[in-house]
Amino acid sequence: MVFAKTLTGWYLKNRRELPWRESSDPYRIWLSEIMLQQTRIAQGLPYYLKFINAFPTVFDLARASEENVLKLWQGLGYYSRARNLHFTAKHVAFELNGKFPNTYKELLKLKGVGDYTASAIASICYNENVAVVDGNVYRVLARFFDIDTPINSSQGIKEFKGLAEELLDKEDPGTYNQAIMEFGALQCTPQLPKCESCPLSHACLALKNNKVHQLPVKLKKAKVVKRYFNYLVYRSNENTTIIEQRVGKGIWEGLYQFPLIETPRLLTTGELIAHAEFKSLIDIKRTPVSLYNETPVVHKLSHQHIYTRFWIIEKVGKHPNHIPVAKIQDYPVPVLIANFLKEFDFGD
């Protein structure tokens, strides 16, 4: 209890003023929580403001097209969040009359809402006694109690959830949950935690045992995979080009890109031109093709590195999938493509 009161006391003095903290509207809390999954507040904040401006209510979001939602989400990453957000908005608007579920158990059934988000909404909006466990909470608890159970093991997940429930301030769970997260984000930071000014330092076991810098423990994840993308950038004499939507599973599902040939390694120009997939699309004898960037653009995701080359295809005449070059900005595209579009001049 002293633990909880210390944190809420610290929070009331040190908390940042954030737009979703001015409200307990479940729509706004839900939207902010989805956006902030695995995302820093500084990165998510402008997106939150864009979404609230474009979709002030869950009905506005429900009526939007998925493409429009993805376009506004462009650059934020983890695009399944945007698709699930839209699905759940339609569910809440059209099947629940615009009313969000008001218990942890029911919130958990919503697509895109897991244990953390259901706990956050239930405690913040409805004062339900459920504890959030996010990356901040793992770090604060692992350090304060000197727990070296890996936070991403099944045992660790159960252990930290149980401890978080015990520590929860049952009088004001919403404020407490936000307090411990804010404390992790600002005070008990991953690197260079501010132990000198910490209100919990007198009882922190990791500090006492000189283990602050080695907690929390995390199982190491699979190593990064390398992939090689060759994008075909068509440029017709009518200022049109070709883009395609990524379908099926994998990265950037639902986003648009230029026609892509993925190869198992970085190919020389001669090798790519001789590649069967390339030859099936382009008659090199009749169509001028030029390599845009000899040095591949390396696009780094958390779990794969994508080595990318762009090929400019001077194509005359029309094609069924052609769109005017200026229309590309209406489509959601990966940051990799957006960066190319920023520097490439179609000549329009």
Place this chain on the structure above:
DNA sequence: AAGTCGGGGTA
């Protein structure tokens, strides 16, 4: 239980 899914910030 392990893999997959983005992009950006920090040291």
Place this chain on the structure above:
DNA sequence: TACCCAGACTT
């Protein structure tokens, strides 16, 4: 570089 971020979902 390596790690992390108001995690959820699939295999």
